[in-house]
Amino acid sequence: MxxxxxxxxxxxxxxxxxxxxxxxxxxxxxxxxxxxLPEDYFADVQVDQHPGIVAISCSDSRVPQEDMWGVDHPGQVFTPSNIGNQVWDDDNGERIVDGGLLYPIHHTDTEVAAVVGHTGCGAITAAYRVAMGEPLPGPQGVDKWVRMLVPVVEDALESGLIDTDADDELVVNQLVEYNVDHQARFLRESADVPDDVDIYGFVYDFQGIYGNDYGCTYLVNVNGETDPDEITEQIPATYEAVAQSLLY
Structure with missing residues (x-):
């Protein structure tokens, strides 16, 4: 350390x-x-903050929330996280946008939101197993978040986008990407998120599932667009290789 x-x-x-x-x-x-740290490291953010992006990631020790973007100054990225990079929370049975995402959007002038899943996600794996009939993993504080993912997994398995005949590694990673798309769509459709907020979806790959660049954040969703060819048209040519998908 x-x-x-x-x-x-x-x-x-x-x-x-x-x-x-x-x-x-x-x-x-x-x-x-x-x-x-340089002496003036926090000089520009002593009083307030205006991060350019809020990026919600999965709570996982293998997912470096700031390092993955090459961030070297405070105040650039607002970094909430939870089990399964879920953009919502449950409020008396109603799905609402998680406050960790809404706070920077409404109070720090942040105009970009990113949903960042990761390969080999344990939360998605647990939800997949529950969908297949296994019990929740426990304890209750974990089960709450896994339970909220189960309908997403069930929807994915019925979508025709998941290769249910493949081995579990591929199925889980396809489900990871599907969940990123699902969470991004929830944000786009929420009345609490202004229409001018750009919403991107990424999968952080430290297992070499999408390619050989370990630690690459593969871009799988740009404001609802999930076709890699269409996404490629929206980014500089030097980054074409990061527009990948396990679903399309």
Whole structure:
């Protein structure tokens, strides 16, 4: 985690010390972070923020929410996350747009929203298994979010876009992309999201499913357009390779 992390393990493998080892790694990592920051790093965002994009990602330690965009300044990307990169929450049985997305759109002048799924998503895998008849994984705080994904998975399996005869790896990753499209559509159709907000869908690939560029965010949806050929027409030629789909 930090440049001094190895030194925290030099005292042995005693289990009572392991928790303190992790704490020491966190403290050392933050010290390294502080020492590396320019003096004026936070100067432009001391009072307020105006991020250009709000990007909702899946809660996963393998998905670096800012690094994936090459962000090196604070205030550029608003980064909510939850289980399964879901743009909604449940309010007494009603699906509403998650506040982590709505806040920057309504209060920081943010005009671009991105839904970012990732390959091998555990939330999608769990929802797929539930749709196939297996029990929810538990505990309740997890089950709530998996349960909200199950109808999306069921809809996907009936859409004709999923290769249900394929192995589970392909099926899950097709479902990941389908979920990104579904979440993006929910945003576009919500009265709480202004019409002039651009909405993009990406899949972060750290497994080499879409191509050989590990860590690439593949662009699968641009304001409702999901055809890779049509998406290619909307982006510079140098980025054509990121317009990929497992569904179309």
């Amino acid at each position: 930090g440049p001094d992390s190895e030194s925290s393990h030099e005292c042995g493998d005693d289990s009572d010390d392991s928790e303190h080892d992790i704490l020491e790694e966190l403290l050392a990592g933050n010290r390294h972070h502080v020492d590396a």
